[in-house]
Amino acid sequence: MPRGSKVGLRARHEDDIPILRAELYDDVVNSSRSASGPWRPIAPGSKDPRLAVDDLKEGSVKFSVVALEGDTLLGTATLWGIDNHNRSAHIGLGLRPSCRGKGYGTDVVAVLCHYGFVVLGLQRLQIETLSDNAAMLRSAERNGFVREGVLRSSAWVMGEFLDEVLLGLLAKDWKPDATS
Numbered sequence: 001m002p003r004g005s006k007v008g009l010r011a012r013h014e015d016d017i018p019i020l021r022a023e024l025y026d027d028v029v030n031s032s033r034s035a036s037g038p039w040r041p042i043a044p045g046s047k048d049p050r051l052a053v054d055d056l057k058e059g060s061v062k063f064s065v066v067a068l069e070g071d072t073l074l075g076t077a078t079l080w081g082i083d084n085h086n087r088s089a090h091i092g093l094g095l096r097p098s099c100r101g102k103g104y105g106t107d108v109v110a111v112l113c114h115y116g117f118v119v120l121g122l123q124r125l126q127i128e129t130l131s132d133n134a135a136m137l138r139s140a141e142r143n144g145f146v147r148e149g150v151l152r153s154s155a156w157v158m159g160e161f162l163d164e165v166l167l168g169l170l171a172k173d174w175k176p177d178a179t180s
C-alpha cells in the first residue's frame with residue numbers, strides 16, 4: 001500500500017462503502033462542491049462508481065484513505081483522467097468531516113504524487129478546485145503544485161456559479177519530501 005507520513009492508500013473495502021456514502025456523498029453541499037455534476041442520492045447496494053470500485057477500469061485508480069496509526073478510514077483519493085499518451089492525470093480527494101484540518105489532506109496529495117510520478121511514470125498532475133477551498137489549495141501548494149489559472153464561473157454549486165482554480169505539478173519540479 002502506498003504510504004505517506006500519516007496516511008496509507010489502500011483498495012476500497014465493502015465496509016468502507018456505507019461510511020463514505022453517509023459522510024461524504026449523502027451530504028448535498030459537500031458533494032455539490034466536490035463533484036462536477038448535480039447531486040443525486042446513492043442507494044444502498046448501488047454499483048455507483050463513486051463508491052463501488054472496478055479495479056480493472058482503465059483511466060482511473062481509486063483508493064480508500066486510512067490512518068497509518070489505528071487503520072481508521074479517513075476518506076477517498078483518486079487519480080482520474082489518466083492519459084497514457086500525454087502522461088498526465090488529475091487528483092481528487094475527500095476526507096470524512098471529522099478527519100479534516102489535521103494534516104491528512106496534505107499527506108494524501110503527497111502519496112498521490114508518489115503514486116502518479118513514480119509508480120505510473122506520469123509527467124504532469126493536475127488539480128481543479130473551487131477558488132474558496134483554502135484547505136485544498138494549501139494541501140496542493142504545500143506539495144509544489146502551482147496555480148496555472150482561474151476558470152471563471154466554471155462550477156454551478158448550490159445556486160451560483162463559482163470560480164475554479166487549476167493547479168499543476170510537473171514530475172521534474174516535484175520534491176518528494178516537500179511536506180515532511
Ligand SMILES: CC(C)(COP(=O)(O)OP(=O)(O)OC[C@H]1O[C@@H](n2cnc3c(N)ncnc32)[C@H](O)[C@@H]1OP(=O)(O)O)[C@@H](O)C(=O)NCCC(=O)NCCS
Binds near residue numbers: 030099129135138142
Ligand atoms: C480539502 C481537504 C482534502 C484538505 O484536507 P485537510 O486534511 O483538511 O487539509 P490539511 O489539514 O492537510 O491542511 C492543509 C492546509 O490548509 C489549512 N487549512 C485546513 N483547513 C482549512 C480551512 N478550513 N480554512 C483555511 N485553511 C485551512 C491548514 O492549516 C493547512 O495549512 P498549513 O500547511 O499552512 O498548516 C479536506 O478538507 C476535505 O476533504 N474537504 C472536503 C472535500 C473537498 O473539498 N475535496 C477537494 C475537492 S477538489
